[in-house]
Amino acid sequence: EAGVAQSPRYKIIEKRQSVAFWCNPISGHATLYWYQQILGQGPKLLIQFQNNGVVDDSQLPKDRFSAERLKGVDSTLKIQPAKLEDSAVYLCASSLGWDPGGGETQYFGPGTRLLVL
Amino acid sequence: KNEVEQSPQNLTAQEGEFITINCSYSVGISALHWLQQHPGGGIVSLFMLSSGKKKHGRLIATINIQEKHSSLHITASHPRDSAVYICAFWEGAQKLVFGQGTRLTINP
Numbered sequence: 130e131a132g133v134a135q136s137p138r139y140k141i142i143e144k145r146q147s148v149a150f151w152c153n154p155i156s157g158h159a160t161l162y163w164y165q166q167i168l169g170q171g172p173k174l175l176i177q178f179q180n181n182g183v184v185d186d187s188q189l190p191k192d193r194f195s196a197e198r199l200k201g202v203d204s205t206l207k208i209q210p211a212k213l214e215d216s217a218v219y220l221c222a223s224s225l226g227w228d229p230g231g232g233e234t235q236y237f238g239p240g241t242r243l244l245v246l
Numbered sequence: 247k248n249e250v251e252q253s254p255q256n257l258t259a260q261e262g263e264f265i266t267i268n269c270s271y272s273v274g275i276s277a278l279h280w281l282q283q284h285p286g287g288g289i290v291s292l293f294m295l296s297s298g299k300k301k302h303g304r305l306i307a308t309i310n311i312q313e314k315h316s317s318l319h320i321t322a323s324h325p326r327d328s329a330v331y332i333c334a335f336w337e338g339a340q341k342l343v344f345g346q347g348t349r350l351t352i353n354p
Binding site: 169170171172173174222234235236237240 | 279281288289290291294332334342344345346347
């Protein structure tokens with residue numbers, strides 16, 4: 130079974146530029162997550178999709194970050210314009226469904242390492 | 247106060263040593279994950295547990311729901327175990343809250 134795919138693996142941009150990340154979840158997984166992991170910290174959820182609908186985007190900085198999952202399969206996360214503090218690893222994860230009781234296992238992609246200069 | 251605290255933050259040990267990483271949390275939870283993150287960012291889910299103990303190979307995870315505490319143990323540690331180990335729990339039904347991680351280095 131193929132895992133969660135992400136691209137690019139690395140990206141270096143200058144502040145105020147735009148950047149986009151792509152994620153392809155495990156086939157059949159309805160739920161997709163984007164996390165931001167700043168060096169030395171645990172991942173922080175940015176946005177959660179259930180199929181093509183947004184379940185939680187409360188921690189997404191909506192003035193500069195946007196994400197979509199138009200067909201309920203792969204997803205893109207965009208930052209426009211980027212700031213220095215956006216330097217982080219952006220992790221995509223997927224799970225089969227969404228357990229109302231919590232505890233659905235998430236499968237993580239390798240991440241995209243972003244450096245903003 | 248953070249909702250989840252891990253200790254130690256950094257741990258260096260010699261190959262073969264018994265390793266313990268602790269995770270304490272301040273809210274009631276239904277399930278807790280232990281995750282392993284290797285250099286380069288990839289995260290692997292090791293365990294998901296809601297009570298008692300689980301064992302997988304040389305890894306053992308325990309949880310005490312009443313005391314709000316979980317531990318991850320590694321027996322006969324090996325340099326390939328070097329990674330960041332993260333505990334995470336579900337906040338409600340939707341959000342996975344992560345600890346800051348414990349960086350483990352096993353020297354040969």
